[in-house]
Amino acid sequence: YAVVLADKAPKGSEEAAAEIRKKGGQAIVVRADVSVEADRAALLAASTGAVGGVDLLVNNAGYGYLATTEHLALEESRKMFEVNYFAMVDLSRRALGLMKKPKGGTVMNVSSVLGLTTALPESAQYAATKHAVIGWARSAEREFKRAGVTLKVVCPAGTKTKFFDHAVGPDVASVRDQLGDAWEDFDTAPKVAKDILDGASAPGLYIFPGKAKEILPAELVKLLTE
Numbered sequence: 001y002a003v004v005l006a007d008k009a010p011k012g013s014e015e016a017a018a019e020i021r022k023k024g025g026q027a028i029v030v031r032a033d034v035s036v037e038a039d040r041a042a043l044l045a046a047s048t049g050a051v052g053g054v055d056l057l058v059n060n061a062g063y064g065y066l067a068t069t070e071h072l073a074l075e076e077s078r079k080m081f082e083v084n085y086f087a088m089v090d091l092s093r094r095a096l097g098l099m100k101k102p103k104g105g106t107v108m109n110v111s112s113v114l115g116l117t118t119a120l121p122e123s124a125q126y127a128a129t130k131h132a133v134i135g136w137a138r139s140a141e142r143e144f145k146r147a148g149v150t151l152k153v154v155c156p157a158g159t160k161t162k163f164f165d166h167a168v169g170p171d172v173a174s175v176r177d178q179l180g181d182a183w184e185d186f187d188t189a190p191k192v193a194k195d196i197l198d199g200a201s202a203p204g205l206y207i208f209p210g211k212a213k214e215i216l217p218a219e220l221v222k223l224l225t226e
Contacts, residue, residue, distance in 0.1 A: 002026040034087040084129035101148035122171035158186035
């Protein structure tokens with residue numbers, strides 16, 4: 001792939017793009033805040049202009065607003081939904097227009113095992129965004145198939161990222177404390193990323209990277225993957 005990296009704060013993506021180019025690949029970085037509709041449109045326009053189109057879209061942007069129901073601020077929850085859910089749907093919609101027959105392509109939306117199971121109370125709003133992504137994808141999958149586009153929903157388990165560096169809300173510390181040493185057993189980001197890409201060509205709607213299948217009930221995994 002020629003890689004287009006979208007980033008609100010592009011320093012890390014610039015380093016990744018440089019590494020890709022160093023190995024002989026093609027990579028560019030587009031500064032974009034996916035919570036802004038104009039940025040979402042500009043991102044796909046920049047991708048099309050730079051590499052001639054979009055073959056694989058990975059919607060991975062997301063963050064956590066962590067608050068109990070008692071502490072909940074609706075405006076903060078709405079901001080999180082804009083990034084974690086509405087941006088994914090909008091970018092998927094825009095990519096569908098670029099990929100539909102006869103071209104084809106794949107859209108991959110990163111949800112979470114928390115979109116299929118129970119989260120900590122302080123994470124209820126965050127989990128709701130992940131449930132929303134899965135609920136939308138389950139119904140939209142047939143529409144994408146009719147257009148000749150593959151739709152995937154990715155459900156990772158705990159992953160070692162900078163999630164807690166960027167999480168907001170009154171109960172971030174509580175969630176981190178409840179996880180305790182479990183953080184050490186989380187999957188590494190490179191492992192999850194490889195599993196996601198390996199799953200792009202596999203059959204079915206769901207991709208369960210890393211330890212996800214170990215976290216979820218076996219009966220549920222069987223039901224979703226058969």
